[in-house]
Amino acid sequence: MVAPVACAPTRTTMTEFEKLRSVLTDSHFLIPLIVFGIGLALLITLH
Amino acid sequence: MHGLGVLCGLGAGVWLGAAEAPTKLVNTGLSPFAISLCMVAGVFTARWSLPTLVKGTRSVFADLAANRHLIPTAIIAGMLWAVANTLTVFAIRDVGLAIAFPLWNTNSLVGIFWGRVLFGELKGASAKNIAKVLLGTLAIVGAAIMLGFSTIQGGGSHASHALGGILAAAGASLLWGTMYIPYRKAYVSGMNPLSFVTIFTIGELGTVFALVLALDGGTQAAVFHSPEVGHMLFWLFLGGFVWVIGDIFQQFATKYLGIGRGIPLSNTNQLWGLAWGALVFGELAHADSTHRLLVVLGSVVMILGALAVSTAIATEREHGSIKQSLIRECDRYALDYDRVFHAYSGEAEAAGTGRSWWDLVIVAAAVGVFIWLGLKARVPTLTMNYLWVAVLSGLLVLSAAVCGWGLWKKTRFS
Numbered sequence: 001m002v003a004p005v006a007c008a009p010t011r012t013t014m015t016e017f018e019k020l021r022s023v024l025t026d027s028h029f030l031i032p033l034i035v036f037g038i039g040l041a042l043l044i045t046l047h
Numbered sequence: 048m049h050g051l052g053v054l055c056g057l058g059a060g061v062w063l064g065a066a067e068a069p070t071k072l073v074n075t076g077l078s079p080f081a082i083s084l085c086m087v088a089g090v091f092t093a094r095w096s097l098p099t100l101v102k103g104t105r106s107v108f109a110d111l112a113a114n115r116h117l118i119p120t121a122i123i124a125g126m127l128w129a130v131a132n133t134l135t136v137f138a139i140r141d142v143g144l145a146i147a148f149p150l151w152n153t154n155s156l157v158g159i160f161w162g163r164v165l166f167g168e169l170k171g172a173s174a175k176n177i178a179k180v181l182l183g184t185l186a187i188v189g190a191a192i193m194l195g196f197s198t199i200q201g202g203g204s205h206a207s208h209a210l211g212g213i214l215a216a217a218g219a220s221l222l223w224g225t226m227y228i229p230y231r232k233a234y235v236s237g238m239n240p241l242s243f244v245t246i247f248t249i250g251e252l253g254t255v256f257a258l259v260l261a262l263d264g265g266t267q268a269a270v271f272h273s274p275e276v277g278h279m280l281f282w283l284f285l286g287g288f289v290w291v292i293g294d295i296f297q298q299f300a301t302k303y304l305g306i307g308r309g310i311p312l313s314n315t316n317q318l319w320g321l322a323w324g325a326l327v328f329g330e331l332a333h334a335d336s337t338h339r340l341l342v343v344l345g346s347v348v349m350i351l352g353a354l355a356v357s358t359a360i361a362t363e364r365e366h367g368s369i370k371q372s373l374i375r376e377c378d379r380y381a382l383d384y385d386r387v388f389h390a391y392s393g394e395a396e397a398a399g400t401g402r403s404w405w406d407l408v409i410v411a412a413a414v415g416v417f418i419w420l421g422l423k424a425r426v427p428t429l430t431m432n433y434l435w436v437a438v439l440s441g442l443l444v445l446s447a448a449v450c451g452w453g454l455w456k457k458t459r460f461s
Contacts, residue, residue: 014381019116022379028165028232032123035225039130042218046137046211047262 048393051453052303053357055296056312058450060353062293064319065443068327069285079136080263081270084255085280087129089287091248096288096413098295101451102241102460103402104409110242116380117233121243124229125250131222133258134215141212150216152191152317155184155310157224162306166231167368169307172361179359184311186352191317193345196338227306230298235369236376237390239461240298244291281424284417289443296450303393305369311356318349319439326435393458 014022023029070086077085111118131151138147159180162168169177233243259268270276293316300309321342324330331338361369373391377384454460 016115019380020119023116023119026379028228029120029123031161031165032120032127032225032228035221036123036127036130039127039134039218039222042214043130043134043137043258044262046134046141046215 048303048457049360051393051457052300052309053312054450054453056300056304056309057315057353057357058446059293059297059300059313060315061319061443061446062289062296062316063313064293064316064321065323065439066286066290066293067320068323069282069289077269077273077276078263079133079140080255080259081268081276082283083129083133083136084259084270085276085283086287086290087248087251087255089280089284090291090294091252091287092284092413092416093288093291094244094248095409096417097292098241098244099406099410099413100402102239103406105403105406107239107242107245110239111246114233114236114238114242117236117238117243118246120229120232121238121246122250122253124226124243125247125252126254127222127226127229128247129251129254129258131219131226133255134219134222138212138216138219141215142209147212147216150213151219151223152188152314154220154224155188155314157221158227158310159184159307161225161228162231165228166235166305166372168305169365170368171364172359173364176359176362176365179355180307180311183352183355183357183359184307186348186355187311187314190345190347190349190352191314193341193348194317194321196341224310227301227310230301231306232376234302234391235372235387236380236382237387239390240295240302241460244295244298247294248291277420277423278425281417281420284420288417292447296447299450299454302391305361308356308359312353315349315353318346321345323439327432327439329430329432390461393461 070082135147135151138151141147159169163170169180172180230243234240259270260266263270293313297309297313300313304312325342331342334342373387374384376382377387
């Protein structure tokens with residue numbers, strides 16, 4: 001299992017809005033969003 | 048935690064494979080969109096039955112409040128599942144299961160790619176472990192192809208829409224492989240799988256509902272008006288119930304094993320799907336020796352593949368790269384590393400523990416829906432082997448009990 005680390009993250013506080021903005025520009029969100037768009041376009045084309 | 052993750056991955060396979068069984072009892076002229084909507088409505092309702100008893104809503108909502116920023120991530124995962132599931136129906140229609148199934152089953156390879164690129168999975172792993180995961184995954188994909196072929200009777204020409212069908216199957220693979228990015232992200236950020244599933248089902252339901260409204264006749268769609276729907280809803284809801292239990296185990300497998308190891312193990316569902324089809328519904332009764340050989344070979348290869356993936360235990364160096372993905376999340380979203388680390392390790396002290404009276408009301412309402420639909424259900428005239436129904440149902444209960452007990456004992460479902 002992953003061991004705890006001594007070094008703390010550099011940021012300590014963020015507002016919920018800042019977090020949300022950060023999510024929406026995160027590759028972990030953008031890649032699924034783009035893939036969803038591709039899938040939806042495919043579905044509409046095949047329908 | 049590796050052993051627990053493997054247990055959950057295999058348990059997910061047992062349950063996800065069985066989810067198809069109730070839908071075999073439905074023989075209707077409804078569109079793929081309508082069938083998808085009914086089943087996902089069942090998934091949504093079932094989420095509020097047994098899983099609510101496992102961890103009360105107070106705990107789930109406290110976890111969601113602590114991870115509000117991950118809600119869009121869980122919703123997009125549900126949206127990906129819904130579109131991928133509908134694409135598979137088009138793929139089967141246009142090129143047949145024999146071509147479509149192997150294509151979308153490569154989602155585990157897509158998952159391994161994203162796991163490596165985005166979460167550092169297998170980074171720093173020994174050559175032996177990398178070989179075990181890759182070869183094990185390829186074996187499971189290959190075995191799924193063999194089992195898929197064993198169920199094909201006759202074949203048939205689908206050449207007129209071949210390109211569209213292949214694109215649909217490849218698209219489903221891409222979507223289902225990519226769907227694990229949100230899964231994994233939630234867990235390296237310290238979210239609880241039951242909270243994730245709660246939002247995931249909302250994303251699923253909203254998307255299939257929108258698809259019916261946009262592409263299947265809007266409010267005039269047959270699913271909203273056909274009197275036949277009432278008689279078959281119970282079976283689709285039952286399929287949804289079985290699916291959601293499997294998905295919860297799949298979520299825990301992704302949390303404790305990662306994407307690269309979690310997906311191949313839950314993809315063993317093909318073996319269980321075939322077991323239900325062959326033993327309960329007699330789908331291989333008229334199969335020739337070639338088809339029967341494919342079943343035996345496919346089953347053996349799948350078991351060997353699962354064994355290879357299961358024994359690829361991450362080394363310290365690989366854990367080091369996983370640790371980096373936790374630090375990345377904490378740094379990007381100003382999260383408390385200790386809290387995230389304990390949640391990721393299954394050691395979190397859940398906020399808002401205990402169940403409330405409204406949990407019982409919610410569970411009673413969800414169970415009531417199932418009973419109401421059961422009373423309206425039309426029992427199909429299909430021939431079934433009830434001895435095998437009992438044996439396979441017993442295996443379902445046993446696998447859920449073992450996985451549930453393991454999760455409870457080691458992590459309290461955190």
